[in-house]
């Protein structure tokens with residue numbers, strides 16, 4: 001309705017609403033034969049002159065009284081409604097009802113209703129929550145509703161969306177880290193090296209990266225790529241490709257990839273960099289929900305009983 005922001009729309013809508021009611025009342029009045037006393041039995045009824053199927057005649061009887069009264073009452077109800085509720089343009093009505101307030105009230109009631117469900121987890125550690133059957137049910141539901149579209153319904157991820165069930169993490173992988181990721185989101189940034197590294201050298205570095213993961217790579221390129229890797233990449237990804245969790249730089253030697261392992265894809269990553277974002281859910285989920293969900297995600301890959 002953002003198109004209807006000018007005040008005059010309020011008057012226009014009020015005119016239609018009140019005009020509609022006035023028109024109904026006028027229509028009833030114009031057909032006021034019902035006000036007259038009932039005709040004596042046997043008085044011939046006026047015909048409209050319409051006849052179908054030989055003898056089916058449309059008579060011009062007045063509308064029944066109960067029907068007319070019902071109509072009048074509906075008009076009174078409509079006027080009362082417009083006085084109490086926001087129906088006349090921008091007039092808020094005597095009750096000042098808004099659907100935004102109604103939703104806020106419902107949400108508050110809902111939060112209060114589920115509060116006892118989460119209360120029992122307040123004194124439990126994330127490790128205990130992860131093993132609690134009831135919390136697992138809640139966790140899987142929250143995950144399917146808010147996370148599965150990116151991380152997959154089995155939490156095993158997809159290209160660019162990390163697998164959350166393999167105990168291989170960009171960051172720390174603790175329940176606290178997972179909770180913080182859910183609350184604040186994540187932004188994985190790798191700088192682009194276009195202009196610094198030429199495409200030939202990028203291909204050599206890519207071959208070297210593939211060799212760290214024991215993937216097939218041209219041995220000559222691998223030899224030439226090593227120096228470039230140590231120069232440009234080791235600061236973040238580690239001299240042996242072991243990664244750096246504080247920077248979110250993935251391990252390049254463990255055979256677990258966010259993205260494609262192809263030579264071309266790695267060259268593209270080197271030249272164009274990466275910008276991978278997970279949105280923040282701090283406004284969508286309550287702190288209680290984040291606590292249970294993060295414990296559940298942690299429990300996916302930390303399956304040994306603690």
Ligand code: HEC
Pocket residue numbers: 143146147148149150151160161162164168169170171172173178181182186187188189248276277278279281293297
């Ligand atoms: C819109 C897509 C999207 C949604 C929805 C989403 N994520 Fe993510 N998530 C990502 C991306 C992309 C990354 C990788 C960010 C990066 O590269 O640093 C990520 C990373 C993560 C990580 C860090 C993984 C690691 O290896 O360190 C965790 C944990 C995580 N998500 C959990 C969740 C949970 C739990 C939810 C549901 C509340 C969720 N995500 C919803 C896109 C999403």
Ligand code: HEC
Pocket residue numbers: 170187188189190191193205206209229232233234235236237247248249250252256257258259260266269270274275276
């Ligand atoms: C400033 C730190 C930094 C530097 C320097 C850096 N990277 Fe990265 N790199 C990252 C980060 C952070 C990510 C993860 C991006 C994401 O979350 O999607 C990444 C991702 C990657 C990936 C994707 C890994 C996967 O699992 O799909 C490859 C490949 C890669 N880097 C190779 C390199 C190479 C080769 C160099 C050197 C030319 C390099 N990086 C230099 C930070 C860095």
